[in-house]
Structures are given as structure tokens and as C-alpha cells.
Amino acid sequence: MNAHTRPPKALATFRPQTRLRRLGQQVLRNGLPPLVVGALLLIVWQLLCSRPGAALPPPSQVVSDTWELITQPFYDNGGNDVGMAWQLLASLERVAYGYLLAAVAGIALGVLVGQSVWAMRGLDPLFQVLRTVPPLAWLPLSLAGFKDSHPSALFVIFITAIWPIIINTSVGIRNIPEDYRNVARVLRLNGWEYFQKIMLPAAAPYIFSGLRIGVGLSWLAIIAAEMLIGGVGIGFFIWDAWNASRISDIILALVYVGVIGFLLDRLVAFIGRLVTRGTAN
The missing domain is CATH 1.10.3720.10 (MetI-like)
Structure with missing residues (x-):
């Protein structure tokens, strides 16, 4: 195999890795913010509704009840x-x-x-x-x-x-x-x-x-x-x-x-x- 055939082969190996990396970055960019916001809202909900006399059940109780x-x-x-x-x-x-x-x-x-x-x-x-x-x-x-x-x-x-x-x-x-x-x-x-x-x-x-x-x-x-x-x-x-x-x-x-x-x-x-x-x- 001469030197002229190696770069295309290396490039062919590199492209799937690049696509997977970009896909992972896109998933993190689009999926991470709603997950973080959702987790924060659940924590706030749990804290507010765990107090005595709370009108609504906390998420932990909702899961156990249902x-x-x-x-x-x-x-x-x-x-x-x-x-x-x-x-x-x-x-x-x-x-x-x-x-x-x-x-x-x-x-x-x-x-x-x-x-x-x-x-x-x-x-x-x-x-x-x-x-x-x-x-x-x-x-x-x-x-x-x-x-x-x-x-x-x-x-x-x-x-x-x-x-x-x-x-x-x-x-x-x-x-x-x-x-x-x-x-x-x-x-x-x-x-x-x-x-x-x-x-x-x-x-x-x-x-x-x-x-x-x-x-x-x-x-x-x-x-x-x-x-x-x-x-x-x-x-x-x-x-x-x-x-x-x-x-x-x-x-x-x-x-x-x-x-x-x-x-x-x-x-x-x-x-x-x-x-x-x-x-x-």
C-alpha cells in the first residue's frame, strides 16, 4: 500500500467517529437543559410540599400513591x-x-x-x-x-x-x-x-x-x-x-x-x- 492510499482510508475511519461525536454533542446540547430544569423543579416541588400542612403531595408521594x-x-x-x-x-x-x-x-x-x-x-x-x-x-x-x-x-x-x-x-x-x-x-x-x-x-x-x-x-x-x-x-x-x-x-x-x-x-x-x-x- 503506497502513501497515496492511506489518507482516504484514515479519513474514512475518522468520519464515523466525528459524526458520533457531533451527535453526542447535539444530544447533550438539546437534552441536558430540560433535564436540569426539570430536576430543579422537582427539587423545589419536593421541598415546598414536604412541609406540614402542604395542600399538594410532593413528587415522592405522588409516585408511591400511583x-x-x-x-x-x-x-x-x-x-x-x-x-x-x-x-x-x-x-x-x-x-x-x-x-x-x-x-x-x-x-x-x-x-x-x-x-x-x-x-x-x-x-x-x-x-x-x-x-x-x-x-x-x-x-x-x-x-x-x-x-x-x-x-x-x-x-x-x-x-x-x-x-x-x-x-x-x-x-x-x-x-x-x-x-x-x-x-x-x-x-x-x-x-x-x-x-x-x-x-x-x-x-x-x-x-x-x-x-x-x-x-x-x-x-x-x-x-x-x-x-x-x-x-x-x-x-x-x-x-x-x-x-x-x-x-x-x-x-x-x-x-x-x-x-x-x-x-x-x-x-x-x-x-x-x-x-x-x-x-x-
Whole structure:
């Protein structure tokens, strides 16, 4: 082996080590700060709530009180007496149905409002009024209309999530550069081709911004709605725990709710980056 072949071989050996080192540095840079802040908050919580007369239990007591719920998330004793995993899955199922309906209808209406001046003038004021109505204010109306708690919960999710999707989609459509529209005219694209090749790629960052807001609002809405409609679901679990004065169960449920909400947001953001090749917010 001559001297000319050694540097590339050494370089090939060096590059994986460099990538691993950079990956480790990135994990430390992104993961260490939240871990440190979280540990400090747990210490402060433990100190404040360990004093006599504290209204809330410290984290050590929360873990001991809810250890069975943590270690046995899939138990099923029938009725509403099921593990945390089943409670969360029931809520996620409702969110999935309501959110997907809101995404389809919201994108369609957003495209209509963004493309048509008449539609924008006619529908935008209505949307601006309806989006200010709190989610739970729709629940009595939906219960009166559907006569059933399950479709009522889906309607609350739908009506809560649809507004940011409509608004962001319409803004994205209106902000499509005029050059793109001129290209479509030159190429004589039909309606579907223009929608698929020009409109969606150009407006995708706005659309996924609306979808991220919508999924967060969906998760908030179902937790609140389940407190009132009952049945299996993390929202009713929290309300039932409050009625039984199980504060540790409530804290554990809130931790799960926060983690699931964060993961839903990250999932939609990840899909957005794939679709828009990193241009989504």
C-alpha cells in the first residue's frame, strides 16, 4: 500500500467517529437543559410540599400513591375501572376522528377562502366570530343535537380545531407568489394539477402551522369535554379522581396529558418537515 492510499482510508475511519461525536454533542446540547430544569423543579416541588400542612403531595408521594397505575397501565376491571393506557387511548381515538375531520374540512374551506375574494368576504367574518366561542360552550348544543356523548365529543374537537386550520390555510393560499400562478397559466394546468403541484407545496408551511395549532387545541378540548360527558377517557379520569380526592392520580394524569400533547405536536411538526422539506415552522 503506497502513501497515496492511506489518507482516504484514515479519513474514512475518522468520519464515523466525528459524526458520533457531533451527535453526542447535539444530544447533550438539546437534552441536558430540560433535564436540569426539570430536576430543579422537582427539587423545589419536593421541598415546598414536604412541609406540614402542604395542600399538594410532593413528587415522592405522588409516585408511591400511583405506583400501581404506573406499573399496570393496561389493567381492565370492567366499566370505567381501567388502566391509564386505556384511558389515554380512548381520548386519543376521539381526538383522531375529530381532528382528521377538522383537517379535511379546514383545508378545503381554507383553500376556498384563500382563492375566492367573494368567499373571503362572506365567510371570514363568520369564522372570526365562531372561533372566539369557547370549546365547552359548544358541548350542550352538541348534546342536544346528537343525543349521544360520543358524537358530541367529536363535534367539540372538530369545531375547536378547524378554525386555525382554515385561517392558516387561507393565508398560505393568498401568499402564493404571483410567479407561481403565471407558471401555471403558461403550462395550462387544470384545477387538480394546479392544486397538487402549485397550491399545496407553496401553502404547505402555513397549512402545517395551522395543523399544529389544531392538534393542540383538539387535545385540550377532549380533556375538558370528557370531564362532562363521562365514560372512559383521561378527562373523566381526572374529574373522577377529583371527586374521590385522589390528588396524586390527578397529578399523574396531568403529566401524561402534557407528554401526549407534546408528542402530538412533535408528530405533526415531523410530518410537516417531511412534506415541506424543512420549510414548515
